[in-house]
Amino acid sequence: MEGAIVVLVVIVVLLVVLAIVGALLFGGLRTSLMFTVHTQEAVIVERFGRFKRVAHAGLNFKTPFIDSTTRPVSLRVQQLEVNIESKTKDNVFVTVPVAVQYRIREEQVVDAYYKLSNPEAQIRSYVFDTVRSALSSLELDQAFESKDDIARSVETTLSTRMEEFGFNIINTLVQDISPDQRVRDSMNSINAAQRDRVAAQSLAEADKIKRVTQAEAEAESKRLQGEGVAGQRKAIALGIAEQYEMLRKVGIENSAEQLLLMTQYFDTMQDVARNGRSNVLYLPSNPGAVGGMGEEIRTAMLQSQAAAEASQDADAADARNARRPSAGRARQEAEQQARAAQQQAQDQVPDGYPGDDAPPWAHPGSAHQG
Known part of the structure; x- marks a missing residue:
């Protein structure tokens, strides 16, 4: 039991x-x-x-x-996004989104849990304070340029303040600085105007370079043209001098200038006919007019020769009558003889074309036959 x-x-x-x-x-x-x-x-x-x-x-x-x-x-890396609205030094309101990446240190879990009742709110407060302090001393353009500096300032401040609570701030990112839409439109207009001004300056500079280059090229062309014309005139002068000497050698001494002038006249007429812009050149068409031209040429030569002979006779008379008180009267007589010789030379010209086929200036001795 x-x-x-x-x-x-x-x-x-x-x-x-x-x-x-x-x-x-x-x-x-x-x-x-x-x-x-x-x-x-x-x-x-x-x-x-x-x-x-x-x-x-x-x-x-x-x-x-x-x-x-x-x-x-949680001991993982966490991200807290904070949108901050603040005012810059030039009184422009901007919105700054800031992303804070942080984690709790494993050896300070007790501090992170007991010392802060709301860690995210504490981090937001520090971010707001740091960003607003930084933006208040910067103008809008400087704020855009100093975005990384603001992020580093926020990270430094948070790391110092949150370290004693067991939080490790890994990175702080200022994602953007967004002003009001009207401010952005104004900034875009200013940038567009600046770019237009730079483009206009570049175009003006290019046009200036083009014009200067063209002017330099034109000046160089005119210089070379002038040198060519000067060389041409020099060659013409040398050729005329050589022709004059040749005419003197064959006996046409007193009428050589008129002969050369007429030669240049015909050369000029030929050049005008060849290179002129007009397609029409007016010349005498009847034989009498052509003969008149030859008569004028011959008359001019005879007048020149007669005047030269009269001048020589007057010089001789002056030399003979140097001791006589009537030297002026001898000079007048010599001039009368020169005019008489000129008139006699004109009387020798026939009504038509000159007597033979050869031009009068081809006979050096004909001027002395009068």
Whole structure:
């Protein structure tokens, strides 16, 4: 009888133990006895509300009904985006989106959890304060140029302030500086006007270079043209001098100038006919007019020769009458003789073309026959 009672007691104890174990493993006691922590997370264990320890990744145990756990604290890199509206030094309101990347240090999880009630709000406050302080001393154009400097200033300030709370500021990014739409339109208009001005200056400079180059080329062309004309005139003068000497050698000495002038006249007429812009050249068409031209040429030669002879006679008379008081009268007589010789030379010209086929100036001795 006593053995049966002992067996019954043992069975009851076993059932109670099994019930307790089952309740711990499959009931609510399991969650109060053990818990798991994920990678890159940390859980704080508290005993009656007081910090006990930090549970890291893996399976962890706690005392049931005595210990409690907090929400998991993430150890991953997190990003907080803050949109800040502020005013620049030149009174332009801008919106600055700032992205702050941070993480909680594993060895300072307790500080990050207990010292700050709302870490994100604290970070926003520091970002607002730093960005507004930086923008208030910069004009709009300088703010665009100093975007990286503002980001570094925010990162430095946050790193210093949040380090004691267990937060590590990894990076701070100022994504953009966005003024009002009207301000952006005005800036675009200013930039467009500046670019138009630069383009106009470039075009003007190019036109100036082109005009200067053309002027230099034209000046060089005219210089070379002048040298060519000067060389041509020099060659013509030398040729005339040579012709004059040749005429003197053949006996046409006194009428050589008129002959050369007429030669140049005919050369000029030929050049006008060849190179002139007009297609029409008016010349005498009847034989009498052509003969008149030859008569004029011959008359001019005879007049020149007669005048030269009269001048020579007058010089001789002056020399003979140098001692006489009537030297002026001799000069007048010599001039009368010269006019008479000129008239005689004109009388020798026939009404038509000159007597033979050869021109009068081809006979050097004909002038002395009068």
